[in-house]
Amino acid sequence: MKLAEVRKPVAIKTGAAQKLLAFASLILLVVFFSLSSPNFFRFDNLIGIMLSTAVIGVLALGSTFVIITGGIDLSVGTVMTFASVMTGVVITFWGLPIPLGIAGGILTGALCGFISGWLVAKMNIPPFIATLGMMMVTKGLSLVVSGTKPIYFNDTPAFAKLAMGTVLKVPYAVFIFFGLAVIASIVLSKTIIGRYNFALGSNEEATRLSGVNVTFWKIIIYVITGAFAGIAGIMMASRLNSAQPALGSGYELEAIAAVVIGGTSLSGGQGSILGTVIGALIMSVLTNGLRILSVPQEWQVVIVGIVVIGAVYADILRRRKK
Amino acid sequence: MxxxxxxxxxxxxxxxxxxxxxxxxxxxxxxxxxxxxxxxxxxxxxxxxxxxxxxxxxxxxxxxxxxxxxxxxxxxxxxxxxxxxxxxxxxxxxxxxxxxxxxxxxxxxxxxxxxxxxxxxxxxxxxxxxxxxxxxxxxxxxxxxxxxxxxxxxxxxxxxxxxxxxxxxxxxxxxxxxxxxxxxxxxxxxxxxxxxxxxxxxxxxxxxxxxxxxxxxxxxxxxxxxxxxxxxxxxxxxxxGRQIYSVSKPSISAGTKQAKVLEVRGLNRGSAVKDVSFHLNKGEIVGFAGLMGAGRTEVARAIFGADRIDSGEIIVNGRKASIKAPKDAVRYGIGYLSEDRKRYGLLVDMDVKTNISIASYRSFRSSAGWMKQAGMERNAEAYVESLKIKTPSIDQRVKFLSGGNQQKVVIGKWLTRDCQILMIDEPTRGIDVGAKSEIYKLLDELVRQGKSIIMISSELPEILRMSHRIVVMCEGRITGELSSEEATQESIMKYATMRAGEIAK
Incomplete structure (x- = not known):
């Protein structure tokens, strides 16, 4: 058959190029820091890196969905905090069992996502504004609900184990992160949600004209992002053994940075979970490595900022060549 | 059936x-x-x-x-x-x-x-x-x-x-x-x-x-x-509801024998433009004919400085011009009107007045740096009037105008900038039949006033109707040049499909 002959792997190649570039950068960083300091490539330190990636990583996984639609969710950082506070309310204030606390945290995140999604998809409020508002609302609510004080999980020692319990010295949080990455990746590549996610980011109007219920699917995607923020909140609370209502601002930007370093396009239509995982790892390897090299913390931030810009520029160069 | x-x-x-x-x-x-x-x-x-x-x-x-x-x-x-x-x-x-x-x-x-x-x-x-x-x-x-x-x-x-x-x-x-x-x-x-x-x-x-x-x-x-x-x-x-395509060609305006305003020698750019040489006289319309992908747009973009050239000389009014970017071309009085007006020619969400003034802001700026609103308005009004742009006012956003009127706004923009040479790519693309003849009249009027026009068009009737001289391209080369008297659809097509190696020396 004629059809069988025209096998063009071009599409796969170009998509892989960006991941390869990001992956190569990650390896390069690891090699560089390993050579620069004997303290870097040690089991403890590598686990430390993974652990510090976990929370931001989970936020970034969720953000990947919204960013592929061409939208943005600025609220994930404070939604995360709000979810951790709500988990604290359920477990510590109300004294309910831990699983209900977890459900409460995830539902809180999902509900915030639902509201953002509804504002964006149904009320046509630009994602930047809708989620900026949600960011402020949840920031305030965290303080209101908690009475501006941290909520501790001292009566339920099992809660801290959720993230910090270990198998073979590896904390659960690391497994949760990679497990969620696998799930997110399957959702994005194998399910109808993922398909419409890319379709929306690629050409929303065409998707609508093809008879797809754009409003519904968009809301679903914001709900997913919110639910991931909820999970991140529970992990955060477990790790700190407390819900810290003042934490969380700025996390959304780190999550977005990880997504972008991973090659997901802010204009929508392109991106991958593997890229986001690599992006999140690059960020924490960089921070960790710079700290080991005794680079002052204020300079670490400067360098990470430059890396974000560099990563996006590399992406633009690659596209232009094409 | x-x-x-x-x-x-x-x-x-x-x-x-x-x-x-x-x-x-x-x-x-x-x-x-x-x-x-x-x-x-x-x-x-x-x-x-x-x-x-x-x-x-x-x-x-x-x-x-x-x-x-x-x-x-x-x-x-x-x-x-x-x-x-x-x-x-x-x-x-x-x-x-x-x-x-x-x-x-x-x-x-x-x-x-x-x-x-x-x-x-x-x-x-x-x-x-x-x-x-x-x-x-x-x-x-x-x-x-x-x-x-x-x-x-x-x-x-x-x-x-x-x-x-x-x-x-x-x-x-x-x-x-x-x-x-x-x-x-x-x-x-x-x-x-x-x-x-x-x-x-x-x-x-x-x-x-x-x-x-x-x-x-x-x-x-x-x-x-x-x-x-x-x-x-x-x-x-x-x-x-009326006859508009006259079969006869327009009278060639006087003054075509005048000085060369633009001369291009040995222009090369990659495989898109190969050894292109031609000239444009004052008060003349030179039509660029050819099939899609023949390199006509690329020639215009190269002259305009939108794309870098590999080699070649561009001579404006007898002096060698150094054009590295569109702003240089504009300084030499060259304007380029893209075939994709909405993307490259207009700020569709802004009003007529702004679009007409945008390329000439420097001349509407007072020494203190304020914009001279009144001057901009007067200028826009004048062009709306003289180009017969159909718009309720100069404050109308351009996206609400028809294709023909949008094209006139772009022309007004370059005229405000005092361009003497206009390179117009597909001047009537997406413009309906009635408005086409208005654009044609306008182009005739412009050359009568001494402007010079390079018109790229894929529509042979348009090329034949409007051009004083016709340059035909194929695969990046100029394969023929015809005067308006000798040009026919057939002769143009012959050159337009003439591949490398067949070019008559």
Whole structure:
């Protein structure tokens, strides 16, 4: 058959190029820091890196969905905090069992996502504004609900184990992160949600004209992002053994940075979970490595900022060549 | 071929303030290509939007396959088998061909929410086999040419088992070879009994592939005729209600023998522009003819400094010019009007006044740095008047103007900048027949005032009508130069298809 002959792997190649570039950068960083300091490539330190990636990583996984639609969710950082506070309310204030606390945290995140999604998809409020508002609302609510004080999980020692319990010295949080990455990746590549996610980011109007219920699917995607923020909140609370209502601002930007370093396009239509995982790892390897090299913390931030810009520029160069 | 697929009768549609359709009718038979023509605003697209469920009719009836139907929304039209291919393709570039075709109807796997992509690609393959289309279902749409993307759109429409296919200006962005391929596909669909509504401004095409033509004007039905029974001039006369294409050429304005204002020597840019040399006299229109992809736009962009040149000299008014960027070209008094006005020529969300002034802000700035509003307004008013731009005011946003008036705004912009040389790429693309003649008059008037124009056009009648001299390109080279007296459609086509090695030395 004629059809069988025209096998063009071009599409796969170009998509892989960006991941390869990001992956190569990650390896390069690891090699560089390993050579620069004997303290870097040690089991403890590598686990430390993974652990510090976990929370931001989970936020970034969720953000990947919204960013592929061409939208943005600025609220994930404070939604995360709000979810951790709500988990604290359920477990510590109300004294309910831990699983209900977890459900409460995830539902809180999902509900915030639902509201953002509804504002964006149904009320046509630009994602930047809708989620900026949600960011402020949840920031305030965290303080209101908690009475501006941290909520501790001292009566339920099992809660801290959720993230910090270990198998073979590896904390659960690391497994949760990679497990969620696998799930997110399957959702994005194998399910109808993922398909419409890319379709929306690629050409929303065409998707609508093809008879797809754009409003519904968009809301679903914001709900997913919110639910991931909820999970991140529970992990955060477990790790700190407390819900810290003042934490969380700025996390959304780190999550977005990880997504972008991973090659997901802010204009929508392109991106991958593997890229986001690599992006999140690059960020924490960089921070960790710079700290080991005794680079002052204020300079670490400067360098990470430059890396974000560099990563996006590399992406633009690659596209232009094409 | 006498089975009537669609018959629309007594269709009226009222929009706030306008009666868009007034008792219109249209009939489509199975296995027929039926052209729907009329100027912009004649009601063609409103008519087709009613047929595809985008709008609902106020009055009249639609009979589809023998039964009276109400088409409530686009989904209803789709499932009935009425498909449309929009002029601006409605595809998702980041998805594969197969994913695009079956968007919204993806084959599912056993697990809820999960997709069955194997089945998806398989179905697409079967569809392509029926269409004799050689395309891998897994290719990303962004990697396809416009022509191939259009084939994907056709495949998508056919996958709904469409009995009616509406094509809106399908050839606007295609090369001649691609048009042949499209027409082959249309022929094939016809044989399968699909009825095709063909909307186009290109008269030669209508003569080539349509069976009947329905003409609309100002929201009214004019007539339906057999294509072989009318001439192009007759069709146009029906469309505009007056004869406008004069066969005779315009008188060549005086002064063409004057000094060279622009001379290009040995211009090279990659494989797109090869050793191009020509000159332009004051008060002259030089037409650049050739097939799509012949390198005409690339020559203009190179002269304008929009693309870097590999070698060559550009001489303006006898002095060698150093043009590295468009701002240099503008300083030498050269303006370039892109064929894609909305993307490269206009700020569509801003008003007429701003668009006319935007290239000349420096001259509307006081020494303190304030913008001279009054000066800008006076200038804009003057051009609205002299170029006969139809707009309620200079504060109207450009996106609400018709194509012809948008083109005039772009011309006004470069005239404000005092450009003596205008390079106009496809001056009447997307502009309806009546407005075309106004643009022609305007260009004539400009050269009479001493401006010089390079006009790139793919429409031979336009080239023949407007040019004092015609330069023909093929594959990046200039293959011939003709005076307006010796130029005919045939002689231009001969040079336009003259490949390297055949060029007469």
């Amino acid at each position: 006498s089975q009537i697929l669609v018959s629309m009768d007594g269709i009226s549609k009222q929009f706030p303030g306008v009666l868009a359709l007034d008792q219109c009718r249209f009939e489509l038979q199975a296995g027929e290509v039926h052209a729907l023509v009329g100027e912009n605003g004649a009601g063609k697209s409103t008519m087709m939007k009613i047929l595809t469920g985008v709008y609902t009719k106020d009055e009249g009836r639609i009979v589809y396959k023998g039964k009276e139907v109400e088409i409530a929304n686009t989904k209803a039209a789709q499932s009935m088998g009425i498909g449309i291919i929009h002029q601006e393709l409605q595809l998702m570039p980041d998805l594969t061909v197969a994913q695009n075709i079956f968007i919204g109807r993806e084959p599912r796997a056993a697990l809820p929410l999960f997709l069955n992509d194997k089945e998806l690609n398989e179905r697409t393959k079967i569809l392509f086999r029926q269409m004799n289309l050689n395309l891998d279902p897994r290719t990303l749409v962004s990697e396809l040419t416009v022509a191939k993307q259009q084939m994907v759109e056709i495949a998508k429409a056919l996958s709904y088992k469409s009995g009616v296919l509406i094509m809106d200006e399908p050839t606007a962005a295609l090369t001649n070879a691609e048009i042949d391929e499209l027409f082959r596909m249309i022929g094939q669909l016809k044989e399968q009994g699909v009825g095709i509504v063909y909307i186009s401004h290109r008269m030669e095409e209508l003569k080539r592939i349509t069976d009947r033509i329905t003409v609309m004007r100002d929201g009214c039905y004019v007539d339906t005729v057999r294509t072989d029974a009318v001439s192009v001039d007759e069709i146009i006369a029906m469309m505009v």
